[in-house]
Amino acid sequence: MPGDPVGRTRPVVVLVGSPGSGKTTVGETLAALLGVEFRDTDADIEAMAGKPIPEIFVDEGEDHFRALERAATAAALTSCAGVLALGGGAVLAEENRAALVGHTVVHLSVELADAVKRVGLGAGRPLLAINPRATLKHLMDQRRPLYAEVATATVVTDGRTPEEIAAEVAALLKP
Ligand SMILES: Nc1ncnc2c1ncn2[C@@H]1O[C@H](COP(=O)(O)OP(=O)(O)O)[C@@H](O)[C@H]1O
Numbered sequence: 001m002p003g004d005p006v007g008r009t010r011p012v013v014v015l016v017g018s019p020g021s022g023k024t025t026v027g028e029t030l031a032a033l034l035g036v037e038f039r040d041t042d043a044d045i046e047a048m049a050g051k052p053i054p055e056i057f058v059d060e061g062e063d064h065f066r067a068l069e070r071a072a073t074a075a076a077l078t079s080c081a082g083v084l085a086l087g088g089g090a091v092l093a094e095e096n097r098a099a100l101v102g103h104t105v106v107h108l109s110v111e112l113a114d115a116v117k118r119v120g121l122g123a124g125r126p127l128l129a130i131n132p133r134a135t136l137k138h139l140m141d142q143r144r145p146l147y148a149e150v151a152t153a154t155v156v157t158d159g160r161t162p163e164e165i166a167a168e169v170a171a172l173l174k175p
């Protein structure tokens, strides 16, 4: 691939961040802007499991979901040549953080107020199904250092449109 000295397939950029930071939404906008494919490990996991994420959590539990997420992350990092969005909890696994070393990783940062507004009652996000505000605060406090560890750049998303955020990420990617 262009930009990779030994010709491996790798994402142009990997998006990480809290649920509600806009990884999926900004990722789609950014991929269209750059004219490249968009991949989201959550969609890959649903395809792998043959069911939506909330059903995976109910039927097999979070540990099984995290195992699928590690497999989906490893596969996407070597097969996606476009924009790759990870799930908000992917950084919890040391294996995933190690796999991100050497990649262009943008942390879409969001404060609690905007994240809560965006995820609402957590539809489709089983971890946020009960008490979304307190749960999100806890997740964000736990994960903030992990996003910082893997990120090569951070883009603030609060109070901004997906188009503005995608344009800033695109500008960061210019050589
Ligand atoms: N910058 C933004 N401003 C307002 N709403 C947003 C923004 N980014 C995403 N959203 C909305 O917030 C919700 C969660 O966005 P999503 O892209 O699924 O986030 P993530 O993948 O990081 O969890 C969606 O309803 C989306 O339309």
Ligand SMILES: O=C(O)C1=C[C@@H](OP(=O)(O)O)[C@@H](O)[C@H](O)C1
Residues within 6 Å of the ligand: 017, 018, 019, 020, 023, 024, 042, 053, 086, 087, 088, 089, 090, 124, 125, 126, 127, 139
């Ligand atoms: O934060 C998490 O642990 C999760 C975030 C979700 O993705 P988004 O960050 O895209 O909402 C999804 O992977 C799953 O519900 C678990």
Ligand SMILES: [Mg+2]
Residues within 6 Å of the ligand: 023, 024, 025, 040, 042, 085, 086, 087
């Ligand atoms: Mg998402």
